[in-house]
Amino acid sequence: MARIRRNVWSLAQPWDPVLLWYARGVQVLKTRPFADVTSWRYLAAIHGVEEQIWREFGWLKPAEHLPQTPEFKKQDQGQCQHHGWYFVPWHRGYLAAFEAIVRAAIEKLPGAPKDWALPYWDYNSKAVANPRLLPEAFAKNVWPDGGDNPLFDKRRYGRGDGVVVIRPEDVDTKTALTDGQFEGVTNGSPGFGGVRTPFQHDADRDHEGWLEQVPHDVVHGRVGGSQAGQDPNDWRSAGLMSMPETAGLDPIFWLHHANIDRLWEVWRKRDASHKNPVLSSWLNGPAGRHKFILPQPNGTRKQFAPKDMLDTTAPGLNYVYEDISDPFAGQQRLSARLRTLSMAIPGAQGVAGPEVSSVAKKPTVELLGANAKAVMLSNAPTSTTIKVDKPTARKVTNSFKMNEFTARSVPEPDRVFLNLENITSDNNAAVFDVYVGLPEGADPAAHPDNRAGVVSLFGARAATNMAKPHGGSGMTKVLEITDTIDRLHLSGNADLSNLSVLFVPVSSVGAGGVSIKRVSIYRQSS
Structure with a gap:
């Protein structure tokens, strides 16, 4: 049976068992040496890493260096896909690998559940008055097990003083979810999933889709922020979530990306015309030496492609989301004039969306x-x-x-x-x-x-x-x-x-x- 990824706001606050076991799993991963492919730092470095920054922020000890294995140097570090059409499938594989490794660590602990799944942070949830608040389990350096809270990080600056303030417009998903095309075009609509790109870690070719622009990028900036009173153009003042090179070190990163992954499911399910790309260049991933390869709980590494990421209930993924309901009740993207006319003319409602989006x-x-x-x-x-x-x-x-x-x-x-x-x-x-x-x-x-x-x-x-x-x-x-x-x-x-x-x-x-x-x-x- 598929495991259920639950909305963090539908869990008991602040320390529902799902979050408590997550914290315990994170704690285990943080104790592992960097060179261990199942360690907290190795997994974060797959998303991005820069030795000088990590050393300055305390994630590398004075005598430590980045792993020197050929796999890390040539393939694993800085593998994440941004600013292009591989963004959502690569991050789905990344989340699945992380979730499996955390679960394996949890299951070795006394009294551990067998069906733990990574929760998601739905910042548009109706379950609480302000779902854009940072969940309390992440906001304070106290937790039931004593000692430092594994889910807290001091380099989460938010508005500058450590308080995270996210506005409704910062996480407005309407543009992304109502655009009927996954693949976009240069200078025009970038589509839900981005413009066609090769393997792309940095923003050298910037073709990110609506979902990556908002809410993905904005949540990163609003959570990480920069330290008040410091030059925001100096990376030393930046919060972890503000930079791709450090974002994976913050435990809230994974709940944010679980929600981004969920929104892909929402987009796909909300309208029959919403289709993923069928081109082999997308389904099979980048050509040449750049392949998507991620660690597994047993310490091996497994290759995958976007075509393996299309069904969340498939072997290797095996999860569903608690809620993938349509927040816009079937609406499709229409100009202001068309919306006005469709409301004014009898019989026109309900037919504009499919025509326009196809x-x-x-x-x-x-x-x-x-x-x-x-x-x-x-x-x-x-x-x-x-x-x-x-x-x-x-x-x-x-x-x-x-x-x-x-x-x-x-x-x-x-x-x-x-x-x-x-x-x-x-x-x-x-x-x-x-x-x-x-x-x-x-x-x-x-x-x-x-x-x-x-x-x-x-x-x-x-x-x-x-x-x-x-x-x-x-x-x-x-x-x-x-x-x-x-x-x-x-x-x-x-x-x-x-x-x-x-x-x-x-x-x-x-x-x-x-x-x-x-x-x-x-x-x-x-």
């Missing part, structure tokens, strides 16, 4: 316009203006003009995307909101409809590193602004040829800590 052919993406120079963000709101090509803009507005609407055919208008290109920064914990088309001098908080979304720079430091293959070109973030452009067009008061974009810091950015080389807008037509 686009099969590859969409066309075209540049609408861009700003004139790089933008340097600071701790104060920063703005730029995009010059939009008028003939191309007319294609967008013409697509919004619908002359017919029937229950059998729903012509979808163009989608519009804001691209923040070549973002460079050493501040992995930076988080900022983006607003489009605000009236001059307006208070952003008073115009929620102009908010394009939230951006986290989790992984930016590595993407900015000049020693990387792409020469520190940074990362690119994509935000959909179709509804905002539609509303501005309908109002008739906005100048769409000169579109303002405002960046509002949510966390400390630091002086000159973030550069965006270009801010551009693209239209995507189906």
Whole structure:
């Protein structure tokens, strides 16, 4: 029978047996030497590792070094997949290996359960008033067994003082779950799962999907944060969860990723048109020497591919989630105008979603316009203006003009995307909101409809590193602004040829800590 991964908020707080046994298992793994492939540090280093950082943070003793085995040096360290379409299947395999190793450690302890499964942190749960709080078992350095709590970590800075504050908009899953395509396109919609990429550990080619952008990246930045009073651009001030090189060392990492994995199941099950890629280049994993290989409880290492990760009840996985219900009751992604029309016209409701979400052919993406120079963000709101090509803009507005609407055919208008290109920064914990088309001098908080979304720079430091293959070109973030452009067009008061974009810091950015080389807008037509 498949084991059940349960929502941490459906467990008794703070020390339900599931969490207590997790802490005991973590404690066992932390006692094992680094070179042991089932140790806490070895498993974390698979996600990412940098010797200088680990030494500074106390995870390497003065006389210690990283494991010197060929397997670790050539294959295991820094294997995690980010910023591309292998993100969700690789992390599913990673979680499964970790869960099996922790379970094996637990089962050797007196009175241990035989069906323990890793819980997940549902930060949108309805079970408690504020599910975005850090569960208490992780927040305090006390636990029933005495001594230091294995689930607590002092380098979890949150807003700067150790208190984790996550806003509802930081974990809004609607964009990810209502996009019907797994694979995205460059400059347009990145899709649920990302744009096609080869093996990709760092953000040298930045093509992360909606799920990886929000809530994955944002939760990393909001939990890890950076230490108050220190330079956020200095990695020494960063929390563990803020950096891919250290994130796996924080016990909350695994519950966060269990929820990300659960959301893949939610996306897949909520609509019959939601399909995983069927291309062999995705199903079989990266070509060449880069293979996905992870440790097993007996100390061996096992190779896997995305095709092995499609059924959570299959041998080697053998789990289900307590809740994979649809939080949006079958809604599909529709423009503001289409939603309005579908509500107004009898018989139209319930048919728009499947029509719109089942686009099969590859969409066309075209540049609408861009700003004139790089933008340097600071701790104060920063703005730029995009010059939009008028003939191309007319294609967008013409697509919004619908002359017919029937229950059998729903012509979808163009989608519009804001691209923040070549973002460079050493501040992995930076988080900022983006607003489009605000009236001059307006208070952003008073115009929620102009908010394009939230951006986290989790992984930016590595993407900015000049020693990387792409020469520190940074990362690119994509935000959909179709509804905002539609509303501005309908109002008739906005100048769409000169579109303002405002960046509002949510966390400390630091002086000159973030550069965006270009801010551009693209239209995507189906």
